[in-house]
Structure formats: structure tokens, C-alpha cells
Amino acid sequence: MAEHRTLEIVNWTMIAGIAIAALLLFHRTGMTFAWRSAGVPAFAMIASLVLGGYYRLFRHDEALGSTLIAAAQVVAYTAAAMPLSYLTASLGGPLWDAALLSSDLSLGLDWRAYLGFVNAHPALGLGLTLAYQSLLPQLILAVAALGFTRREQEMGIFLGAAILSGIIVIVLSGAMPAMPVFTHLGLQPGDYSNLAPASGELHVPLLNALRSGTLRLISLDDAMGIIAFPSYHAALGVIFGVAFWSVPRLRWLALVLNAMLIAATPIDGGHYFVDVLAGVAVAAISLAAMHSLSSISVSRLREAPAVA
Numbered sequence: 001m002a003e004h005r006t007l008e009i010v011n012w013t014m015i016a017g018i019a020i021a022a023l024l025l026f027h028r029t030g031m032t033f034a035w036r037s038a039g040v041p042a043f044a045m046i047a048s049l050v051l052g053g054y055y056r057l058f059r060h061d062e063a064l065g066s067t068l069i070a071a072a073q074v075v076a077y078t079a080a081a082m083p084l085s086y087l088t089a090s091l092g093g094p095l096w097d098a099a100l101l102s103s104d105l106s107l108g109l110d111w112r113a114y115l116g117f118v119n120a121h122p123a124l125g126l127g128l129t130l131a132y133q134s135l136l137p138q139l140i141l142a143v144a145a146l147g148f149t150r151r152e153q154e155m156g157i158f159l160g161a162a163i164l165s166g167i168i169v170i171v172l173s174g175a176m177p178a179m180p181v182f183t184h185l186g187l188q189p190g191d192y193s194n195l196a197p198a199s200g201e202l203h204v205p206l207l208n209a210l211r212s213g214t215l216r217l218i219s220l221d222d223a224m225g226i227i228a229f230p231s232y233h234a235a236l237g238v239i240f241g242v243a244f245w246s247v248p249r250l251r252w253l254a255l256v257l258n259a260m261l262i263a264a265t266p267i268d269g270g271h272y273f274v275d276v277l278a279g280v281a282v283a284a285i286s287l288a289a290m291h292s293l294s295s296i297s298v299s300r301l302r303e304a305p306a307v308a
Helices: 004-029 035-057 062-090 097-106 111-119 122-132 135-148 152-175 181-185 204-212 232-245 251-268 273-307
Strands: none
Touching: 004 062, 004 152, 004 273, 035 062, 062 135, 062 152, 062 204, 097 181, 097 273, 111 122, 111 181, 111 251, 122 251, 135 152, 135 232, 135 251, 152 232, 152 273, 232 251, 232 273, 251 273
């Protein structure tokens, strides 16, 4: 078995764990899932798996096979993690906004001042918004770039770190729920008239419905991110930057883009600065964990013939 396939198994195991946790929370909360909304993701996952297995086993095209299997993992993870984040949010609990804002100020980070600065430079604000919205294109490009350049081990680390960081932020967001900064501060569009935040307060009605119990049916249709602390965008910005660093032609462009993505997160995502710092820390922990697993798997596979 190729070395990178060990990480594939680890990643599938984490995805299965997310799905099981979601099923258990569905049972506990009494909420229901719109299974019909899972039809397209299920088809995409199965098709990618079948084609990936075909190209890997019968055409001996490891690059295409691994890329397709990675795509299947992305679809499966997204379809499992989104309901879990909703279910976690539905558990309620006191909001941590006041504590998070206080933490910002204690670090000398003034969110209102940052909003004012970006609002005074609308061209910068537009660039940050575009960077914030680049996650999906970056994800597609990262899977293709790592897969077709035969960086399968880096692919496993990249996806594993994204999945593990997702698990961590979902758990922490359930323990420390929060609203967007715009909502907590009572800001109006006139307070940032030159900006059009990508997310801002977009998910507030959904989050309120989950917390109040008025939303009982979870669907993948029109699903959106609702996590405040830690920032998953910030975590993915770090993870994408590390993934693209292994592709020389893309590394510097990706570094700038993801630095802008992280800088955009406070306003376009409505995050406190400590949300962003926590997201970066989660990414570092997840990447370190996956690199350690990768090193262990490589060592064991290389030692196996000698033991035999």
C-alpha cells in the first residue's frame, strides 16, 4: 500500500466519526435531516470513489485516482460536518460575545477601529472580500494541483488538517457560541457604508432559529457556515497556504491570497480578532498532528520489509 493511503484511511475515519456524531445528536435533539438534500452530494461522492478506484486499480493512474478519491472525501466531509455544526449550535448555551470582545481589547485589538480603517479604503475592502470568498476555488485548485503533481502525501495532510480543524472548531463553537461582531455591537449598514461584507450578519436568523428551537429540519440545501469562535476561515487560510507552498508555481500567489483572506475574516466574517487567532492556532495544531501521523506511517511502512 502506498504511503499516502494510510492518511486516506485516517481521513475517512474522521469523516465517519463526524457522521456518527451527527446521527447521535439528531437522536438526542429530536431534530430531523432532509435526506433528499443529500442526494446530489451522495451521487458526487460515490461517482468520485468509483472513478477513483477504477483509475487507481485498473488504469494504474495514481494521480487521477488519488485526486478523485480526495474529491470524494471533500464532498463527504462537507455533507457530514455542516449538519453537525447546526446540531451543535442548536444546543444553545450562553453567548460569549462580551468575553470575546473584552479579550480583543485586552490584546490592544480594536475591532471598530479596524472597521473604520477598511471602510475608509473601499478598494482594500473589495480586495479583502474577494479573498474571503476564495475558499471554494482554492479548494478545487488545491485538490487538483496536489493530485496531478503527484503530491499525494501532501494531499492527505492538507485534507486531514482541514477535517481535523473542522472537528475542533465545531466542538469549541458549541462550548463557546457567539454572534457576529456586527450584531453584538448593534451596527447598521450606515456604519460601514463603503463595504459589503461577504458574510457579516447573513447567518444570524439561522443561528437564532437553531438556538431557539424553531428550526427543527436540517437540510444541505443553501447551507452556510455559522461558526464564530474559532474562525474556520482563518484556520483554512493557514492550511491552504501550507498546502500550496509545496507547489512552487502557486506558493507566493497563494501566500498573498490567504494572508488577505485571514485579514478579511474580522469584517467579512463578522469575527472577533480572538476568533481569528484561535483559528490560526487550531490550524497549527491540526497540521502538526497530520504531519506527525504522516511521519509515523512513512516510518512504519519503510521498516515493514526489514521486520518481515
